[in-house]
Amino acid sequence: MEHTNTKSNGEEINNQLTDVLYEKNNGIAKITINRPEVYNAFRARTVSELIVCFRDAWDDNSIGAVILTGAGEKAFCTGGDQKNKGDDGYDGSGGLNGGIGLEIEALHRTIRAIPKPVIAAVNGYAIGGGHVLHVICDLTIAAESALFGQSGPKVGSYDAGLGTAYLARVVGEKKAREIWYLCEKYTAQEAKEMGLVNKVVPQEELMAASEEMAAKIVEKSPTAIKMLKYSFNADSANIEGISQIAMASLAMFYKTDESAEGMNAFLEKRPVDFKKFRE
Template identity: 55%
Template sequence: MERQWETLKEYKEIKYEFFEGIAKVTINRPEVHNAFTPNTVQEMIDAFTRARDDERVGVIVLTGEGDKAFCSGGDQKVRGHGGYVGDDQIPRLNVLDLQRLIRIIPKPVIAMVKGYAIGGGNVLQVVCDLTIAADNAKFGQTGPKVGSFDAGYGSGYLARIVGHKKAREIWYLCRQYDAQQALDMGMANTVVPLADIEDETVQWCKEIMRHSPTALRFLKAAMNADT
């Protein structure tokens, strides 16, 4: 089904759109498999903050442009000592601020994963409330291959979702897992054909928005209280 998504604000590296109570944040760097820079992350923080404060928005969807990648993590071309270097030439790890915002924002956040969710991209889908995966989705971590790691949600919260043994396997071996494997280990909620993923995601959003936003807000806070 074709939907007329309304652009709420123009950005350089993401899209921020709205449709019938749903805010959609799209990482728009398909030429690098939707890898993020500090600028990308800052734009996402701004968009998520706007969605949080917009009374019309009931659910937020996070996705990547195109069918090949949800997000491939931090753009290694701008990686420097102390973090990733943005236009201001200051090394940053502001993706940690984004992860925290997704966790504390008082509205459900759904990751709509097409293609690769790798490295920091996998961590982003992990911290979302729900993950809907296309049948071409691939999940995994790569950090230890290049001396990188996630000492926060990407490891600790992942262990809570899939269990400690499986989380250690994911990080220590740096393998990739297909959508069905992600579903089986509890890292995804459902798997649908690629052609149907937006329809399915919108349907989930509509079902969620039938319920009390106050109840959902406090349920999210309660479920996140110990992490």
């Protein structure tokens, strides 16, 4: 994936966005998921706008690092917005032809491939697909109030690619399986102890700490940083093939009654009942 080197006005792009905020200052691009009313859950438009911002930061030679965060103090991102998910995937555009209705694979590939470190500034809940986003970022700084965890098996979903195989590279097989099988929540300090987070700071210091880390990266040789990122990615590059198979199977799984039970229970705020699918 290559892009031409251009420099754009972040403000111009920001004026065209509805779900994401984008700004560029002092060699740092800051991308904010701006849907705090739904705990920064993403819909199809959100994912598309995130890709636009990341690719602009990629193309801009003046940018040396990217910060990804969520608006407000409650959530970094809580994954796909269940209110926009139907039997054929998100926004009704899923199925075999349209995948799951989200360009989530493209977003994951872009975050991994952009030749500039991406720092996740986790300001609250990083759950489900939001947890996967922070995992695949190069570095993570978390507010003391942040909470991490998976939810897929509770709502009839999964990310059996970077969300699992790469997570296991980060925290180890046993812990990764625990995170996915049990769907429990972990504090910022617990996440740091398992190697999932680089640094924990008070909520009010989160953005300053993230910008300080990004500024240190911007001072470094851009070619050296790019080649280091490529080298780090090489060891887990084969996971992308697993992700493609997983997303294809997920598109089919979303058409089943089993997946629908998870979604409906969440929307109806009732206990989920998967027992009948074991018969």
